[in-house]
Amino acid sequence: MSKLSYERPFIQKLNTGSMNKFGTKTEFAPVTHLDGIRVSKLIEDYGSPCFVISERQIRKNVQNANRAFKTRYPKIQFAWSYKTNYLSAVCNVFHQEGSWAEVVSIYEYKKALLNGVEGNKIIFNGPDKTEEDLALAVENNSLIHIDHFDELYSLVGLLDGTGKKARVAIRVNMDTGIYPMWDRFGFNYENGQAWNAIIKILSHKELELVGLHSHIGTFMLSTSAYATAAYKLCDLATNVKLKTGKPIQYLDLGGGFASTNTLKGSYLQGADIVPTIDDYAEVITSAILNSNFAQDELPTIILESGRALIDDAAWLIGSVVATKRLSDDRRATIMDFGVNLLFNAFWYDYKISPAQEFTHHTEDMVIYGPLCMNIDCIRESINLPLLNKGDQVVVHKVGAYNMTQWMQFIQMRPKIVMIDMEGKSHILRENESLDTMMELERMPEHLKNI
Amino acid sequence: MQINKNIAISDSGFVFNPSTGDSFSTNQVGLEIIRLLKENKSKEELIKELVLKFSTDESTLEKDLGDFFMMLNSYQILVNND
Numbered sequence A: 001m002s003k004l005s006y007e008r009p010f011i012q013k014l015n016t017g018s019m020n021k022f023g024t025k026t027e028f029a030p031v032t033h034l035d036g037i038r039v040s041k042l043i044e045d046y047g048s049p050c051f052v053i054s055e056r057q058i059r060k061n062v063q064n065a066n067r068a069f070k071t072r073y074p075k076i077q078f079a080w081s082y083k084t085n086y087l088s089a090v091c092n093v094f095h096q097e098g099s100w101a102e103v104v105s106i107y108e109y110k111k112a113l114l115n116g117v118e119g120n121k122i123i124f125n126g127p128d129k130t131e132e133d134l135a136l137a138v139e140n141n142s143l144i145h146i147d148h149f150d151e152l153y154s155l156v157g158l159l160d161g162t163g164k165k166a167r168v169a170i171r172v173n174m175d176t177g178i179y180p181m182w183d184r185f186g187f188n189y190e191n192g193q194a195w196n197a198i199i200k201i202l203s204h205k206e207l208e209l210v211g212l213h214s215h216i217g218t219f220m221l222s223t224s225a226y227a228t229a230a231y232k233l234c235d236l237a238t239n240v241k242l243k244t245g246k247p248i249q250y251l252d253l254g255g256g257f258a259s260t261n262t263l264k265g266s267y268l269q270g271a272d273i274v275p276t277i278d279d280y281a282e283v284i285t286s287a288i289l290n291s292n293f294a295q296d297e298l299p300t301i302i303l304e305s306g307r308a309l310i311d312d313a314a315w316l317i318g319s320v321v322a323t324k325r326l327s328d329d330r331r332a333t334i335m336d337f338g339v340n341l342l343f344n345a346f347w348y349d350y351k352i353s354p355a356q357e358f359t360h361h362t363e364d365m366v367i368y369g370p371l372c373m374n375i376d377c378i379r380e381s382i383n384l385p386l387l388n389k390g391d392q393v394v395v396h397k398v399g400a401y402n403m404t405q406w407m408q409f410i411q412m413r414p415k416i417v418m419i420d421m422e423g424k425s426h427i428l429r430e431n432e433s434l435d436t437m438m439e440l441e442r443m444p445e446h447l448k449n450i
Numbered sequence B: 001m002q003i004n005k006n007i008a009i010s011d012s013g014f015v016f017n018p019s020t021g022d023s024f025s026t027n028q029v030g031l032e033i034i035r036l037l038k039e040n041k042s043k044e045e046l047i048k049e050l051v052l053k054f055s056t057d058e059s060t061l062e063k064d065l066g067d068f069f070m071m072l073n074s075y076q077i078l079v080n081n082d
């Protein structure tokens, strides 16, 4: 007689009358394949845990974003926000799709050059640019987005007497009705600081004011904030035209569009509440079309969208290290990945699916990572099948910021692979090893022997 | 420690404890364990029977039964007989 398949014994109290009024979407449908490749095969080939990126989904996202804006407005340019995910292969997918580079440090700037981006298609943002950085950007004819007066004066000093010119914009911060207001970057609109900076720039003939920039926040659930931002940038731009007779070439609305992840503490799933790219496009393009630009002087709209274009194009696959019972009878599952790899688990309730079939029985559990640290919790409460040591899982929509903000803490960082348009997998970044870590360390002679 | 004899079980995996009014759902292996406990089987006998019936081994069962008994205790399905 063949034996029955085994599932660990499980019993759960049935609670009537305490259901969540919104109902819960089940998260336990297994996800066995990613872009056509079995999860177990990926783990066999590349180890566990491992980040897996979908080239197909990135291209789909950029193309969709371009369609949403270009069907509504004649001059659109996307610039890939490097810090969101600056793996060179990922950047190059964006560049192949026509995106420029948006960088906030000299490291990112040089990476963009290394990736083959032409200097005049690099937008250099951020508060920390040294004179050396600025000189390189001027040399390459890049777009320098000035963050503060100290930077403005450094640039003026740098160009003085050289006969060179810099193409610049200012970053403008403003009240868009969003709290907290991001006023630490750029020049404030309401108190006249932004206009003051513009006047200063116009008074220096070595500075060519080509654009105006704002980035009003991230994961913006309100589209109307973008209308406010666009109107305020348009107001500055039309005043520049009045004063100089020359139109501003572009308005850069920054990033901030929400991805379809679920924010912690939200009853509703992200996908059900976040605006679509079309919603954002409609608001931004309408605001600019309704402003006082002559038809042949409409500025180009630049967008530096990050998370909305990459979050849903990557997964983290991993394995169960152990299951245990907490003092209050709750089930705890320990995974081989934690907040070291999923920094954004502090803000998102990441969706997690099992990568193999289970029975219909499920239980509530806490999901912990492998770090010896109390904060290493990926989900405080999630309903999943009866997981056992060695079972594999898929964490969804992890493409934004995790592969740049990950920490080498206690554990070393794993491989990152990409599945291409033909369903073939490629390593984009090797896992760290003891050698990688020791490469940067130096040992003073007197400490060599213990 | 033994099972509360009043516990009612259905084939589909529902368990009812009339002394507390609580009902529970369990899976196939859980149901089998509760059935064997009602037949006064010891933990060792239980493991023997389960290994024959399900594709698993003794050390897995040893670990899983520890956890399962803890939950049965907490739900007052297992009771101390003193």
Ligand SMILES: Cc1ncc(COP(=O)(O)O)c(C=O)c1O
Pocket: A081, A084, A102, A125, A215, A217, A218, A219, A254, A255, A256, A257, A304, A305, A306, A307, A308, A400
């Ligand atoms: C200047 C700038 N542009 C673009 C982005 C990308 O933002 P998001 O990922 O919210 O689209 C950021 C991120 O904070 C930023 O600081």
